[in-house]
Amino acid sequence: MAALLLDSASLYYRAYFALPETIVGPDGTPVNAVRGFLETVAALVRDRGATGIAACWDDDWRPQWRVDLVPSYKTHRVLEEPDADEEGEEEIPDTLAHQVDILRELLPALGIPVLGAAGYEADDVIAGLAHHISGPVDIASGDRDLVQLVDDRVTLLFTGGTSASRGGRPWQVMTPADTQAKFGVDPRRYADLAILRGDPSDGLPGVRGIGEKTAAALVQAFGDVEGVLAAAADPQSSRPMTPALRQRLIEAQDEVRRAEKVVRLRPDSRWSQPDLTVRPQPGAIDLAEAWGVGAAARRLIDVVT
DSSP: OOEEEEEHHHHHHHHHHHSOTTOBOTTSOBOHHHHHHHHHHHHHHHHHOOSEEEEEOOSSSSOHHHHHHOTTTTGGGBOOOTTOSSTTOBOOOHHHHHHHHHHHHHHHHTTOOEEOOTTOOHHHHHHHHHHHOOSOEEEEESOGGGGGGOSSSEEEEEOOSGGGGGGGSSSEEEOHHHHHHHHSSOGGGHHHHHHHHOBGGGTBOOOTTOOHHHHHHHHHHHOSHHHHHHHHHOTTOOTTOOHHHHHHHHHHHHHHHHHHHHHOOOOOGGGSSOOOOOOOOTTHHHHHHHTTOHHHHHHHHHHHO
């Protein structure tokens, strides 16, 4: 069994769009995302087992230090209305925003710690926890950035895309071998591929004219981003480096190095001794019942205790 780290935003967005808003609480408030989140976690625990669980949170979904490096970072997700409460506020559907607040209150009551850090995203928290947990780790997320953490000890349970439904489960198990087969690179080199290729979902432009196959070929041939840039600077470099790629990489090298600091996840020492023990609190089911998700909460508690 492994520690289970939840990319909370990824899971509640997925649940929100997967289940109808006709799932409501006693007062008529939609709770589809809350119910789907709890059901997903219960299914993960039943299938994989868990020695502990953490709901990793975006205390800052778009950290300023990342925006300073790459101004386009997640720009397309920013709320544009002039009366937004806060500049840079994330655009969240009206019927989801209150459900995020419900989860933030309900998860600790169910005994699942909610962990975040000022100025960091959930991905960064997951990286820190995964680095410091001594045993096996499962990460549940639809964010491909987390592929870079996969190794012989860390497995990504990928909940995004149609392939995640294989085998009747709402996730695809990603091990080092699976990563190599899917992306053509070792997971340790996935970040290098993403930096070169770019990622429109995060507003990362990548290098003009370099798609996933070309990025994978460059990483396979020259190693990390610095190796690829060094090959671009060397007129004697062989294929897959071409004159056109060489020129594009030289022109984009400053942007590539800034993107590298944005894409790579780095462990943080604040998570050196995480306690992920699930300890449901008295009254947790009453709170869940008040929101109309009592049955889902009971199923979750049954599998984690």
